Amino acid sequence: MSGSSTAVIVMDVLNPYDHEDAEALAANVEGTIGPISGLIDKARRAGVELIFVNDNHGDFSATRDDLIRRALAGRRPDLVEPLVPPGNFAFLPKVRHSVFYGTPLEYALNREHVETVVLAGQVTEQCVLYSALDAYVREFTVRIAVDGVAAIHDDLGTAALRMMERNMRADLLPAADCL
Numbered sequence: 443m444s445g446s447s448t449a450v451i452v453m454d455v456l457n458p459y460d461h462e463d464a465e466a467l468a469a470n471v472e473g474t475i476g477p478i479s480g481l482i483d484k485a486r487r488a489g490v491e492l493i494f495v496n497d498n499h500g501d502f503s504a505t506r507d508d509l510i511r512r513a514l515a516g517r518r519p520d521l522v523e524p525l526v527p528p529g530n531f532a533f534l535p536k537v538r539h540s541v542f543y544g545t546p547l548e549y550a551l552n553r554e555h556v557e558t559v560v561l562a563g564q565v566t567e568q569c570v571l572y573s574a575l576d577a578y579v580r581e582f583t584v585r586i587a588v589d590g591v592a593a594i595h596d597d598l599g600t601a602a603l604r605m606m607e608r609n610m611r612a613d614l615l616p617a618a619d620c621l
Contacts, residue, residue: 446488446489446490446491446556447555447556448490448491448557448558448560448621449490449492449556449558449560450481450482450485450490450491450493450559450560450562450620450621451493451495451547451560451561451573452481452482452493452494452525452527452562453494453495453496453536453562453563453564453569453570453573454496454563454565455494455563456510456512456513456522456526457471457513457516457518457522457564458499458512458513458515458516459516459517459518459521460516460517463594466594466595467564467565467592467594468517470592470593470596470599471521471592472521473589473592474562474563474589474591474592475521475524475525477589477616477617477618478525478563478587478590479524479525480618481560481562481587481590481617481618481621482525484618484621486528488621491532491554491556492532493532493533493547493550494527494531494532495534495535495536495541495547496509496527496534496535497535497536497537497569498535498537499512500537502537504535506527506533506535509535510527514526532550534547534550539568539572539573540569540572540573540575540576541561541569541573541576542576542580543576548580551582557582557583558583558584558585559582559583559584559585560585560586560620561573561574561577561584561585561586561587561591562587562590562591562617562620563590563592564591564592565592565593565594566598566599566602566603567594567595567598567599567601567602568594570586570602571605571606574606574610574612575606575609578609578610578611578612583611583613584610584611584613585612585613585614585620586607586613586614586615587615587616587617588603588614588615588616588617589616589617
């Protein structure tokens with residue numbers, strides 16, 4: 443047990459950037475690398491539960507190593523390499539937008555007595571939004587590392603952050619202030 447009531451969840455950073463909106467997303471991801479890396483380092487030093495959740499991109503046989511390899515072989519390895527999940531931290535594949543849908547995340551968080559989740563990663567108006575909603579309905583306190591999430595569409599990302607703050611009572615904080 444980590445002894446912390448907070449968990450940092452880093453989502454969908456293993457991205458090969460080979461999809462329709464990849465260029466728009468990649469442009470916004472560039473600014474999140476430093477804040478997410480800092481959040482990961484801070485969580486590791488503080489003994490905070492750190493969990494990586496990543497889309498399996500429809501490959502249900504893909505392992506953590508497969509997803510890492512594909513992302514590093516993709517169009518933007520420079521955006522992937524600094525955020526490759528260390529081998530000694532939980533890694534959960536997901537199949538849909540929410541980090542909770544079809545994964546054992548809720549069980550893992552409850553087992554560790556986590557009360558607060560810090561969300562970072564991609565995509566603000568999709569996976570981050572739906573994961574925040576699922577965390578909220580499961581009665582977790584939600585924090586969003588605002589400089590550690592990337593949108594495809596800036597206007598939708600801004601609207602999603604506003605929805606998370608207003609409707610899910612999420613705290614919107616710089617990554618450095620999330621722990």
